Amino acid sequence: EVQLLESGGALVQPGGSLRLSCAASGFTFSGFAMSWVRQAPGKGLEWVSSVNNDAVGKFYADSVKGRFTIFRDNSRNTLYLQMNSLRGEDTALYYCAKFRGGTYRQYHFDYWGQGTLVTVSS
Amino acid sequence: VLTQPPSVSVAPGQTARLTCGGNRIGSQSVHWYQQRPGQPPVLVVFDDFDRPSGIPDRFSGSNSGNTAALTITGVEAGDEADYYCQVWDDSGDPGWVFGGGTKLTVL
Numbered sequence: 001e002v003q004l005l006e007s008g009g010a011l012v013q014p015g016g017s018l019r020l021s022c023a024a025s026g027f028t029f030s031g032f033a034m035s036w037v038r039q040a041p042g043k044g045l046e047w048v049s050s051v052n053n054d055a056v057g058k059f060y061a062d063s064v065k066g067r068f069t070i071f072r073d074n075s076r077n078t079l080y081l082q083m084n085s086l087r088g089e090d091t092a093l094y095y096c097a098k099f100r101g102g103t104y105r106q107y108h109f110d111y112w113g114q115g116t117l118v119t120v121s122s
Numbered sequence: 123v124l125t126q127p128p129s130v131s132v133a134p135g136q137t138a139r140l141t142c143g144g145n146r147i148g149s150q151s152v153h154w155y156q157q158r159p160g161q162p163p164v165l166v167v168f169d170d171f172d173r174p175s176g177i178p179d180r181f182s183g184s185n186s187g188n189t190a191a192l193t194i195t196g197v198e199a200g201d202e203a204d205y206y207c208q209v210w211d212d213s214g215d216p217g218w219v220f221g222g223g224t225k226l227t228v229l
Contacts, residue, residue, distance in 0.1 A: 035218070044223040045155070045163065045206050059217050095162055101151075105210040106169055107218065108153035112162035 002026040002111045004096045009116030016086050020116055022079040022096030030074040033057075033099040035109065036081045038092035038118075046092070049081065050099065050107075063089075086120045093117050124207055124221035131227040132197050140224045142190040142207030150209040152190040154183060157223075158203045166205075167192060194226075202228045 008020040020036070035050040049070040050059045058070055069082040079096055094116050097109040125143040132138040142152060152170050155163035165174050167183035170190065180195045194201055207221040 037220075044204075045157075045208075045220040047208075047218040047220060050218065060215075061217055062215060065215075101168075104212070104216070105151050107210060108151075108165060108168045108208065109155070109163070110165050110168075110174065112164075114162055 002098065004098065004111060004113035006094065006096045006113045006116035009094065009118045011119045011121065012086055013122050014087060014120055016120070017082070017084045018086065018118060020081040020083065020094055020096075020118070022113060024077045024079065024096075024098070027098070029072075029077040033107065034072060034079045035097045035099060036070065036079075037095045037097050037109065037112075038090075039095070039115075040089075040092040043092075048094070051079070083118070086118075088120050091118060091120045124209065124219055126205075126207060126221040126224045128222070129225045129227065131229055133229045134197055134199060136197055138194045138197050138201070138226055140192045140194075140205050140226065142192075142221050143188055144190075144209065145188060147188055147190050147209065148186045150185070150190075152183065152185050153208045154181075154192045155206045155208065156201075156203045157206065163206065197226075197228055199228050202226055 003025045005023045036048040051070045067085045072079045096113040098111040099107045100110040101107040154167040156166045157163040166181050170185040171183040182193050204223045206223045211219045
């Protein structure tokens with residue numbers, strides 16, 4: 001059974017930093033691209049960042065580019081999101097999601113974690 | 123940019139058609155997610171019309187021209203949820219995009 005368990009969410013002040021983790025199990029982690037998707041309270045889904053299975057190819061939404069860094073440790077089956085210079089608009093539930101698909105245009109999220117809450121406020 | 127109507131309402135047993143509009147979306151692969159309150163999203167259709175195992179065949183997808191659609195036949199109370207479409211966008215900095223979501227209400 002595929003499981004994705006996020007952790008690291010917290011209340012942080014504007015300008016602060018936070019690192020999220022996602023522990024994966026039930027599949028060959030090193031074989032799949034992974035992503036972070038967030039959802040602000042009462043709002044829709046927003047793709048944040050993705051990383052290829054080889055940890056080389058990385059993609060970021062414009063809203064987080066230059067502030068967030070995605071990385072993974074295939075030896076630990078864990079995905080990370082380093083978030084710096086946090087803003088109020090980063091407040092959201094952050095989901096870890098597994099990608100499936102043959103090409104980027106076919107990539108879809110076939111498994112999701114339960115999410116970890118990040119609140120940016122003074 | 124993907125455009126979804128904010129809300130759609132249907133009576134139980136009827137058919138709901140949820141649309142996702144975008145420029146030449148018919149040339150994209152469109153994926154659909156169902157999100158019930160307080161739950162993470164669940165994939166219901168991928169690659170325009172394929173269903174993951176466990177998703178009933180009441181859920182079907184189509185995609186042509188500037189509109190993709192998720193059709194739910196024989197709507198049940200348990201189908202009440204938010205539904206999001208998603209595509210790959212390489213028109214600028216490449217990445218993935220979600221539509222704004224449609225709230226399906228079962229009357």
